[in-house]
Amino acid sequence: MASKLLASNFRQTLTRIATSCQLRPLSTAAATAEAPPPEPYQDPNGISMKGVKILGRPLYLDMQATSPVDPRVLDAMLPFYMSRYGNPHSRTHMYGWESDQAVETARSQVASLVGASPKEIVFTSGATESNNISVKGVMHFYKEKKRHVITTQTEHKCVLDSCRHLQQEGFEITYLPVGSDGLVDLEKLRSAIRPDTGLVSIMAVNNEIGVIQPMEEIGRICKEFNVPFHTDAAQALGKIPIDVGKWNVSLMSLSGHKIYGPKGVGALYMRRRPRIRVEPQMNGGGQERGIRSGTVPTPLVVGMGAACELAKREMEYDEKRITALQERLLNGIKAKLDGVVINGSIERRYAGNLNLSFAYVEGESLLMGLKEVAVSSGSACTSASLEPSYVLRALGVDEDMAHTSIRFGIGRFTTEAEIDRAVELTVQQVEKLREMSPLYEMVKEGINIKDIQWSQH
Amino acid sequence: MASSAAAAAAAASAPTRTEVLALFRSLLRTARRFSDYNIREYAKRRTIDAFRHNQNLSDLSSVSTAYCDGMSQLKIAQRQALVYQLYAPNIKNVMEIKTAPRNH
Secondary structure, three states: OHHHHHHHHHHHHHHHHHHHHHOOOOOOOOOHHOOOOOOOEOOOOEEEEEEEEEEEOOOOOOOOOOOOOHHHOOOHHHHHHOEEEEOOOOOOHHHHHHHHHHHHHHHHHHHHHOOHHHHHHEEOOOHHHHHHHHHHHHHOOOOOOOEEEEEEOOOOHHHHHHHHHHHOOOOEEEEOOOOOOEOOOOOHHHOOOOOOEEEEEOOEEEOOEEEEEOHHHHHHHHHHOOOOEEEEEEOOOOOOOOOOHHHHHOOEEEEEOOOOOOOOOOEEEEEOOOOOOOOOOOOOOOOOHHOOOOOOHHHHHHHHHHHHHHHHHHHHHHHHHHHHHHHHHHHHHHHOOOEEEEEEHHHHHOOOOEEEEOOOOHHHHHHOOOEEEEOEOOHHHOOOOOOOOHHHHHOOOOHHHHHEEEEEOOOOOOOHHHHHHHHHHHHHHHHHHHHHHHHHHHHHHOHHHHHOOOOOO | OOOHHHHHHHOOOOOOHHHHHHHHHHHHHHOOOOOOOHHHHHHHHHHOOOHOOOOOOHHHHHHHHHHHHHHHHHHHHHHHHHHHHOOOOOOOEHHHHOOOOOOO
């Protein structure tokens, strides 16, 4: 059956290629050996992909998943994909020198955005790698004396998973709960610190709900107990002012593709005074002072540097715009719909992230209905599962409301017209789904849904 | 490199009103050439906002710095508008499809 399907699919694709007569880039004989991935079917009225027919490319409101590359960033990167291809670690010729110079310029651009010294920046493949180096690397290095890690329930998957890995090795982890606003309770943090606590890891801006944790206060507590403080600032970089001195962080994870830079590059800030040491994850040529061996990808690093410099220059302008767009989106939706709840603190949040729950609507149906708007129910990593987000559950959001969450991500390139269209489509879709919903009808009649005794199935 | 040096030399003396207006028009014209909806709108908006932000600059050196910066932005925009055109997707953004019927 499966092979039959595959064969028919293959035949269809073949005929499509033949009829559309499109030039396939650098096609080789290997392409005939294995079936090529199904091409999105294109007709003059739109595009059909994964069984969904769309008129055009959807408007993009998923900036927390990733952001488009800024043309100014691409402009900085392109020369390093052409003639300037040297390995930055080659010390014997001009190709190496010019690449090395570009990498060092990028390093100081990243450092200057976060108020660090360039010597404290290590380039990695992304924030996930930086988080892994921080959490596992620090604990492995200090494992003789330190056996305990404090983190929160709303961290990104890669921090939680690194913690679980440490747990299997016998380390103890405290997962701090968060309030209904998504913020960590400082008193709980203070009482969770033990003499053998080796690391506190709390993210600056949450990826799903966008709340900003009280970084300076957490940093002060960590300093008081002399515990290293790690923060995942992937969603904070270039969006809120970061000062590693004020925050008192020992380690900080940064990402390139959340700030209109390229994917596949990130950075790790590692404090020099007082010095924090980690056990490297990758061993090899000793690049990046041995903390992250492997050739530094010059074009990507240059892109990240350019993105950081741009972010520094444009932060104020972007902030003003994004805040106005967020208000426009929220007011537009709230003016036409009832039962809309903002997840997470309203005051302490990054404006570019608006996580809303629509009561009496099934979230997946809403997402399917909003096919012309590229939004997500939560993080991209967990967008394949139908489970409600663990972040929303940690906030104490009811199961039914956690199921209907949608995260609108607004960025540098979002327009007013896009926001208006998103409002229009969301309102339309929610109204349509509510019209079909028996629950909504009952609520309109004054029945409290929470009181209903559902019969067992 | 040579072009930026030339731009710096030209900007050493403050740009004339005609030169500033010419830069403004070139930036807008280049912005319109971006095939990507979002980038095009951003380039237009950012140009207008930057010129509005700087319209009351009177200090000679800051005027020429701003002009010089604008010239380098123009160079980038011209190159990137071309790159974007080379790799433009076949399907337009939904925001550009105005007359298409929407069935819901």
